[in-house]
Amino acid sequence: MLNQFHHTAEDMIRHNGGRATAGRIEILAILLAEQQAITHREIEQRLPQAQQLDRVTLYRALEWLVEKNLIHKVTSDDRAWRYHANRELHSHQHAHFKCTGCAQVICLDKLPVEANWPLPAGYRFQEIELTVKGLCANCC
Amino acid sequence: MLNQFHHTAEDMIRHNGGRATAGRIEILAILLAEQQAITHREIEQRLPQAQQLDRVTLYRALEWLVEKNLIHKVTSDDRAWRYHANRELHSHQHAHFKCTGCAQVICLDKLPVEANWPLPAGYRFQEIELTVKGLCANCC
């Protein structure tokens, strides 16, 4: 089921001048297959038995993927980063939704907030991080 | 300098049916005196030598203050909660600004975002968490 994503993942990695490691491919494939932003822990659980990676390796692979802009990470209130593959759908800046029931995080593709914020004088705007919280359909 | 806040702090605590512990008063006074949202660690550092508190006590006091709605806490991307006293200025929902240079966090009192979000069908809105990132006047 993930197989169709492995090829894509490998391509994306090679196009960025990185080594097509089994681990990296697997991780990216997992993220490509996922509809929501998932944690380090969840990625670990989705890795095939035969291909468990060291925690450190996973962190470093994710770091590399973020650097190369193949995935992005989302801040949450539970002190854990969540990762999601960068699909064309996502504009560079987009909001996230987090279910307060099951902690699921999905991307909201439209960020209808202008970057024009009433900041104090002398402050410079860089980016927005917006999380809408609520209950998902399952938890309602 | 903090003295004027101690009385206020004690009042706020008593009005909520809690014990006016030296620690709680001190913590709340510190947060009342502070213009920005600060971390557990920063609160610790501002505590007078003679009145250092156990980390656990501090966490529990903060938890209590949040529960009683005397302070609020802010998610950040560095895995550390930041706390700020609830002043009348702050509407219940407000945005925060975080400086990517010095990690300072301040409250932006206006949240010009409607609570009316285009969530997927069946999803229920609860609240918004919005952080604007950029550089503060000092770091520009």
Next chain:
DNA sequence: CAATAATCGCAACATTGTTGCATTTATTTG
């Protein structure tokens, strides 16, 4: 001032994430 329920502090643990370094491996080169 004594009773008691709330608060505190210690020890121990959980989770997430990071660093240094020696080993392994994907890719390049001859």
Next chain:
DNA sequence: CAAATAAATGCAACAATGTTGCGATTATTG
């Protein structure tokens, strides 16, 4: 294809934030 090498990995050890259980202390009440 084999050797060279730069990149990626895995281990051990650590750091920071936060939590839990429980016995000791203390603010408040009567």
